Amino acid sequence: MKEAEARLVEALNGIAADTALVLGSGLGGLVDEVENLVRVSYADLPGFPQSGVTGHAGEVVAGHLAGAPVVMLSGRAHYYEHGNAAAMRPALEVLSGIGIKKLILTNAAGSLEPDMGPGSVMLIEDHINFSGTNPLFGEPSDKRFVGLTEAYDPGIRAALQKSAMETDTELFKGVYMWFSGPSFETPAEIRMARVMGATAVGMSTVPEVILARFLGMRAAACSVITNLAAGMTGSELSHQETKDMAPLGGKRLAAILKEYFRAGGNA
Numbered sequence: 573m574k575e576a577e578a579r580l581v582e583a584l585n586g587i588a589a590d591t592a593l594v595l596g597s598g599l600g601g602l603v604d605e606v607e608n609l610v611r612v613s614y615a616d617l618p619g620f621p622q623s624g625v626t627g628h629a630g631e632v633v634a635g636h637l638a639g640a641p642v643v644m645l646s647g648r649a650h651y652y653e654h655g656n657a658a659a660m661r662p663a664l665e666v667l668s669g670i671g672i673k674k675l676i677l678t679n680a681a682g683s684l685e686p687d688m689g690p691g692s693v694m695l696i697e698d699h700i701n702f703s704g705t706n707p708l709f710g711e712p713s714d715k716r717f718v719g720l721t722e723a724y725d726p727g728i729r730a731a732l733q734k735s736a737m738e739t740d741t742e743l744f745k746g747v748y749m750w751f752s753g754p755s756f757e758t759p760a761e762i763r764m765a766r767v768m769g770a771t772a773v774g775m776s777t778v779p780e781v782i783l784a785r786f787l788g789m790r791a792a793a794c795s796v797i798t799n800l801a802a803g804m805t806g807s808e809l810s811h812q813e814t815k816d817m818a819p820l821g822g823k824r825l826a827a828i829l830k831e832y833f834r835a836g837g838n839a
């Protein structure tokens with residue numbers, strides 16, 4: 573067993589989660605709702621990312637959310653920090669190693685739909701990887717030819733939609749297009765993204781979903797919309813805006829996720 577895996581198993585002290593959440597911007601509040609809280613700093617887990625993005629801590633949080641065991645990754649590595657699309661691979665391998673079967677990712681994103689404004693929550697149904705890179709570059713085994721026809725698990729998606737209905741929370745659906753960042757898109761890139769079928773744009777999640785599928789985990793993801801994408805309003809985009817606006821949709825998404833766990837998730 574890897575050192576990080578052994579340390580995590582020890583810290584979890586019997587918490588038997590089969591689902592992990594990756595907390596994006598605005599979802600930090602969920603940590604406060606976890607009971608029997610266990611926290612392990614990424615610094616103590618070899619291979620875990622030492623992320624430097626403001627607004628993203630770096631720790632594994634585990635315990636019970638709405639009565640169900642869960643592991644949360646608070647803080648993630650982004651491709652734009654170092655140009656390594658596989659930066660989350662060691663952490664996801666550890667999660668898989670400790671028995672995580674379902675990975676639910678959250679992120680902040682810009683919307684291409686005027687009606688899906690800041691504060692909205694979008695269930696990702698599919699993605700577009702137009703980045704030219706892939707976290708499985710260099711993977712030698714034939715497992716690298718991973719199918720992505722149902723990358724976003726239909727069962728988990730249905731359960732999340734049910735949870736949104738139960739909590740009277742509007743849940744948009746759409747296609748997330750991954751841009752490398754860290755610069756935001758240009759208005760021309762956003763027009764291109766729209767033609768290509770994107771509903772939202774963001775700088776994370778896609779490499780993690782590819783890795784999760786590679787590792788045999790079921791994956792799902794939701795975006796909290798922090799802004800209309802470049803060129804859709806008169807104003808310039810900023811990371812400050814992302815941080816300021818993320819908690820709005822984050823609260824809505826937290827309600828959906830809590831209900832998902834309360835209802836027993838998706839078997």
Ligand code: HPA
Pocket residue numbers: 680681682683751756757773774775798799800801802809814
């Ligand atoms: N583009 C890319 N990533 C983002 C955006 C955006 O407009 N908003 C939040 N994350």
